[in-house]
Amino acid sequence: DVQLVESGGGLVQPGGSLKLSCAASGFTFSGSAMHWVRQASGKGLEWVGRIRSKENHYATAYAASVKGRFTISRDDSKNTAYLQMNSLKTEDTALYYCARGSGSLGTDAWGQGTLVTVSS
Amino acid sequence: QSVLTQPPSASGTPGQRVTIYCSGSNSNIGSGYVYWYQHLPGTAPKLLIYRNNQRPSGVPDRFSASKSGTSASLAISGLRSEDEADYYCAVWDDSLGGRVFGGGTKLTVL
Numbered sequence: 073d074v075q076l077v078e079s080g081g082g083l084v085q086p087g088g089s090l091k092l093s094c095a096a097s098g099f100t101f102s103g104s105a106m107h108w109v110r111q112a113s114g115k116g117l118e119w120v121g122r123i124r125s126k127e128n129h130y131a132t133a134y135a136a137s138v139k140g141r142f143t144i145s146r147d148d149s150k151n152t153a154y155l156q157m158n159s160l161k162t163e164d165t166a167l168y169y170c171a172r173g174s175g176s177l178g179t180d181a182w183g184q185g186t187l188v189t190v191s192s
Numbered sequence: 193q194s195v196l197t198q199p200p201s202a203s204g205t206p207g208q209r210v211t212i213y214c215s216g217s218n219s220n221i222g223s224g225y226v227y228w229y230q231h232l233p234g235t236a237p238k239l240l241i242y243r244n245n246q247r248p249s250g251v252p253d254r255f256s257a258s259k260s261g262t263s264a265s266l267a268i269s270g271l272r273s274e275d276e277a278d279y280y281c282a283v284w285d286d287s288l289g290g291r292v293f294g295g296g297t298k299l300t301v302l
Binding site for chain 1: 194225227229231233234235236237238239242243248278280282288289290291292293294295296
């Protein structure tokens, strides 16, 4: 079965950093794009960014709200994707999901999320 | 404020048909595939529709979708209580260079 498990969430002060992990199993991780999506309490889903596969040159793309502060990376040997979050703001407080991107088939598998709280 | 516009709420009674709309522009819906997700907050979102109108394996045929120009719609027929959830459209936006979600529609089954 396809499984995605996020970890690394927690409480961090404004201006701080946090690195989230997304451990994947049950599919060929190296051939898949990986997305990060977040949901603040009471708000809708917001796409954060994605990293494509090695075949697609590990190309990354980010939402304007996080560009320059967040970095997505991956380690195919560990079947894990990462979201490095720097210069965190209170508005980054959200439940962060990772999801598998399957090209035109969409983001068809999602983790349960990890909670990030940015507060002093 | 999302570049994809959805009504914040929709409702129906069991057995009814409900349609949720998603309005965009030439740089997103007008030029790419539309995806629909079902989501209960705090749980993993579920892909309902891909490539405008295709259902993944396991999604009931009560769910259907279409796209025309810069708008898309998701229809749910034979409404059931378990359909009560938030529904989001999503598409790649060429101008923004990233994926965007609609604001979401909260479906209530009365």
